[in-house]
Amino acid sequence: MFTGIVQSQAEVIAIISKNNAIRLKVSLENSLIENLEVGASVAINGVCLTAVEFGHLAASSSFIIFDVIDETLRVSNLADIELGSKVNVERSLKIGDEIGGHMLSGHVHAQAIITNRVDSPDNxxxxxxIAPEYQKYIFAKGFISINGISLTLGAEVGDSFSVHLIPETLARTNLQYACVGDKVNIEIDQQTMTIVQTIERMKLNSHS
Known part of the structure; x- marks a missing residue:
């Protein structure tokens, strides 16, 4: 499980294709491999991946290697990353950790496309x-995960939705580089999905 509070950005330093999968190597701060074990879960752009190898690159940097299977590439923007790309990183939640965002599984439901961006000094x-089948889960002021970032939806939702980012969020995440046309990973809030699906089943049963 994850909280959607991105701990750092990592740089993609190697992409090795093999069959329908890729082996992904990222460079990141030394602190992010402390007490890490092979087999541990790490969220990369909101996708839960398994660390298969890690170690130190230099005095101030380390690396983690992940295998990314074809299904993950199909549903996420990890299929579009390139050498030098910056990805958001969050280690898995430990008992006793503060939950600053909302609970995430690291299972991406869909991708959304950026249609507009407006920057101001403080916002x-x-x-x-997003695809029509996911629009029913998008509610004003509800939770959503975008590239692994726990965010609150804006007041206006419909065929499109928006989020408002403070400078700190931009500085800590790869949304600072986001441009119109880019694809982002979306994880819908599980409680919202459960409520909507339960109501749909109740309506269906009432008409049967």
């Missing part, structure tokens, strides 16, 4: 569109 508003 950045980014708008997105």
């Amino acid at each position: 950045c508003t980014i708008s997105f569109t």
Whole structure:
């Protein structure tokens, strides 16, 4: 499990294709491999991946290697990353950790496309569109995860939705580089999905 509070950004330093999968190597701060074990879960752009190897690159940097299977590439923007790309990183939640965002599984439901971006000195508003089958889960002021970042939806939702980002969020995450046309990973809040699906089943049963 994760909280959607991004701990750092990592740079993609190697991408090795093999069959329909890739082996991904990222460079990041030394602190992010402390007490890490092979087999541990790490969220990369909100995707729960398994660390298969890690170690130190230099005095101030380390690396982690992940295997990314074809299904993960199909549903997430990890299929589009390139050498030098910056990805958001969050280690898995430990008992006793503060939950500053909301509970995430690291299982991406869909991708959304950025349709607009407006920057001001103290705020950045980014708008997105998402496939119609997921729009029923998008509620004003509800939770959503975008590239692994726990965010609150803006007041206006419909065919599109928006989020408002403070400078700190931009500085800590790769949304600072986001441009119109980019794809982002979306994880819908599980409680919202459960409520909507339960109501749909109740309506269906009432008409049967």
